[in-house]
Amino acid sequence: MEWLRVVAETELDGAIAVLVDESPVALFRTDEGIFALDDVCSHEYSRLSEGEVEDGQVACAKHGSRFDLRTGEVTGFPATRPVGTWAVKAEGGWIWLARRSA
C-alpha cells in the first residue's frame, strides 16, 4: 500500500473534504477512530463530508442516505450502493491515506 500524506492531524475535526490524486475523499474523526470514504454519495453525487455523523455512520445531507464509516456499506435509503473506503492512519502528526486494493 502506498501511503499518501494528506493533512495535519490537527486539521481533522469532525469531517473534512480532501483531494487525493484528484479523487475527493471525506475524512471523519469520531469517538471510534478516524475513517475515510469516497466523498461522493452513491445516490446523487453530493459530498458526504457535509453529512451528519452519528453511531458510526454518515448521513448525506442531500437526501439522508447513510453509510457505515468503516466499511462504506449503505445502511439507509435512498442510496442503494456502497461507497468506496480508504485505508487511513494517523502518524507523526499527519493523516495518511492509501487506496484499498479492489
Next chain:
Amino acid sequence: MMAGSPSPWLGELRADARDRFESLAWPTPEEEDWRRTDLGRLDLEPFLADRVGKAGELCPWAGEPGASAGYIRFESGGCAELAISERLRSRGARLESMGMGSLQGESLNSALMRETFASAGDKVAVWHFARLEYGAFLYLPPGLKIEEPFFVDIRESGAGRHATPQIAIVLGEGAAATVIARTKESLGSSILCNSRSDISLGPSSALRLFESSNLGPGTPFFQRSRARLAEGSSLERLEVQLGGGLSMTRVDCLLEGRGSEARLDGLYYSQAGQEADVGVSLRHLSPGATSKAFYKGAVASGGRAVFQGSIDVGTGASGTDAYLSNRNLLLGPAARADSIPTLRIGNNDVRCSHGSATGRLGEEELFYLRSRGLSEAEAREMLVLGFFEELLERSPEAFREETLADLRRRMPAAA
C-alpha cells in the same frame, strides 16, 4: 465571387458575443439543461485563448460540381474549396462561405445569425458566436426546387484547436433542397468543437438535412441546431453522432407555421469513455403542425448516453400531431443509458405520445446468427447495424454507406 476582407457584421457579432460571454458564468449541473453533463470535468482553459484560424481567406473556386448541386469544404477553419452549379447560381441559389459571400447572401446570413445569437441561452452557446470564424451559408430563392444534394464538409485537425463550424440554411417560399453535412476530426488531433446549424424555412419550403459528426475519442463536443418552420414547410433531418468524449448536443425545432412538419431522427453510438448527452425539442407554436422524432442509440461497455427529448404544445397549437421515440441498446455490462422523454401539453385538441425502450441485443437473434457461422463479433455488429437500419433507410446512398462504414470501424470485436 467577392474579393477582399470578410463582411463587417461578422466582427461585430463576435464582439457583441464576446461581451455577453464575459458576463455569463459557466452552466452547472444545478441548471436543468446541464443536469446530466458536468462541464466542471472539462479543462476549457486551453480553448479560451483567441486563436482564429484561416478565416477571411477567399474560397478557392473549384469549378462546376459533378453530380451534386454544389459543395463547400473547410480545413481547420479555412475554406479549401467551393463549387456550385452555374445553372443553379444563375437561378438565384447561393452557396457561400460565411462573411465572404454576395451582398444578398451576407445580408440574409447576418440576419439569421443575429436572430439565433439572440436565442443563445447559456455561456457555451454564446461561446460559439464569440469565437465564430467560419461557416457555410446556403440560400435558395422562392420556387427553386433542387434534387441533387449540396455537400458541406468540415475537417478539423491540430492540437488545442478550437473549432466553431457554422451551417446556415435559408429557404425561400416553395424552395426545396437536400444538404449533406459532415464534420470530421483527423486522427491524432486534440480539438474542442462547438458547432451550430441554423435553419430558416420559408412557407411551403422543404429541407432534407443529413448531418454527421465523427470526432476523436476525447473531444469535447457541443452542438446546437435550431430550425424555424413557417407555414406549410417541412424539415426532415437525420443527425449521426459518433465519437467525441464529453458531448452535449441540442436540437430546437420551432413549428411556428400552421401545418408545418418536422421529422427529426438521430443516431448515436457511445464507446467506452464516451458520454453523450443528446437532446431534441419539438415545439408546437401553431395549429395543425406535425412532428415526429426517432432517436436510437447504442452504448458500448464503459460508455454512457443520455437522451432528453421533449414535445411542447402551446395553448394555441390545436390539431397538433406529435410523436417522440427513443430506443437504446446496451451492448455490455458497464454501459449506461438514460432516457428522459418529456411532454408539456397545453391544448387538448392534440395527438401526442412518446415511447422509450432500453434493452440489449436479442439472445435468440444472436444465437441464430452464430449458428449460421458468424463469429460473436460479426453477429453483434450485424444486429447493431440492423438496429440502426430504419433510420438510414431514407438517407442518400452515399451518406448511408459512409455512416455504416464509420459504425463498423467503431465496433471492434463486439462491445
Next chain:
Amino acid sequence: MKASSPALEIAEYSHGYHFPDESVFRTRIGLDESVVNAISERKGEPEWMRRYRLRALGAFRKKSMPSWGADLSSIDFDALCYYARPQEAQSRSWEDVPASIKETFERIGIPEAERKFLAGVGAQYDSEMVYHSIKEDLSKLGVIFTDPETALREHPDLVRRYFGTVIPYLDNKFAALNSAVWSGGSFVYVPKGVRVDVPLQAYFRINARSFGQFERTLIIADEGSFVHYIEGCTAPIYATESLHSAVVEIIALPGSRVRYTTIQNWSSDVYNLVTKRAAVHRDAVVEWVDGNIGSKRTMKYPSVYLIGEGARGEILSIAFAGKGQEQDTGGKAVHAASHTSSVITAKSISKSGGIASYRGLVKVNEGLRDVRSRVVCDALLLDGDSRTNTYPVMEIESDQVSIEHEARVSRIGEDQLFYLMSRGMSEAEASFMIVSGFLDPLVKQLPMEYAVELNRLIELEMEGSVG
C-alpha cells in the same frame, strides 16, 4: 372513543403553548424547538424520539423548497399551527358546512351517520362496534394495528428498529417537517405468514387523527405475510389547516405482499405533500394504488425500492385535476437487485384549467440481471384550458434488462362521443361513460365500495364540465 383529558399544571404552559380551555390543546402558531418539545412531551415520548424530532427540525430549516413540481410559493410556514389535538378540529356546526360538500355526500351516497364526522362536525363517527370486532380478530392473529403514539409506547423496540429507516428526515424538506411534528397515522405489524384478509382502513379507526396534517404511517409485513391497507376516502375532507405533509414507510420483508390504497379528496385549499416509500425485500411484492382527486396542490410519488432478488413493485396512479388544481404525481421504481420487475400505470384527467403532471423514475443499478420495467402514462384533457405534463426519467446501468415506457395525451374523441350519443345518450352521459372507461383499469383495483363512490364522484365532477 373515549377522549382522555389529563389535567395539566399551569407550569407546563411556559413551554410556548397555551390552553384556552381544558378540552382543547394546540401549540402556538409557528415552528421552533419549543413547539417540537411540547409535542413530544404531550405524547410522553422516549428521549430518542424527541431528539429525532429536533434533528429533523434542524434539517427542515436547512433544506430548500423543491425547485420543480407544483407551485408552492404561497405556503407561509410561520403562519401555521403544527399541532392540534383531534377534538380541536371538530368544532364546526352542521349549518356551517358548505352546501357543495353536503351535496357531494348525498351524491356519493355517504351514509348519514358518517357525514357529520367527515365534515368535521361535533360528534365523532361512532364506528366503535365495527372497529372493535376487527380489532379482536386482528389481535388473535398477532397483528398490530394502532396509531404510532400507542405503538411507540407498547412496542418500542419494533418501532425503533424501523422508524425512519425507509424515509430519513433528510430526504426532503417535507419529510423533515413531518419527522419533526408528526402526529397520528397508523402503525401496522403483520407477523410471519399471516394473511390479513380484511383491508385495514385508517378511516375506520374512528378518530380524526386519520385525517391529520402530519400523519406518520409505518407498515411492517413480516416474512410471507399479506396485508391491504386503505387510507383516506372519496368524500371530500373539510380540512382546518391547509398544509398536509404525511410520510408513509413500508417494509415488505421476504416473501410478503403489501397493498396500500389511497383515495385522497382533500378540500380545495389544501397543499398535500407526501413522501411514500417501500423497501421491498427478496420475493416480496408492494402495490401502491394512489388516487388523487382533491387538494389545491398535491406532490406525491409513491416509490418502490426493490432490494432483494425476485422483488416486485407496482404503482397505479389516478389523478383528477379540476379548476385551480395541480396534481403532480407519479411513482419511482429503483431496481437494486436482479430478477426484479416494476410496473407503473398512471392515468390523469385534467379539466377546467387543471394541471395534471406525471413525474417518475425508473432506475436500474449496474451489474444486475433479468430486470423488467414497464411504465404507461395516459392523460386525458377534457377541454382547451387544461394542461398535462409528463416528466419520466429512466436511468439504466445494466444491459440485461427490458425497460419500456410510453405516454399518450388525448381528449374525448368526437367520433366516440358521436357514436354513444347516437345510441341515445346525452353528451354528459356519453362523456362520463368514456371517462369511466378511461379510468376503469385502475378503479377495478379498488375495493368495491370505493370503486362505487369514486365513480359517483367522477360523475359529479363531470357534470360541471359539459355544457
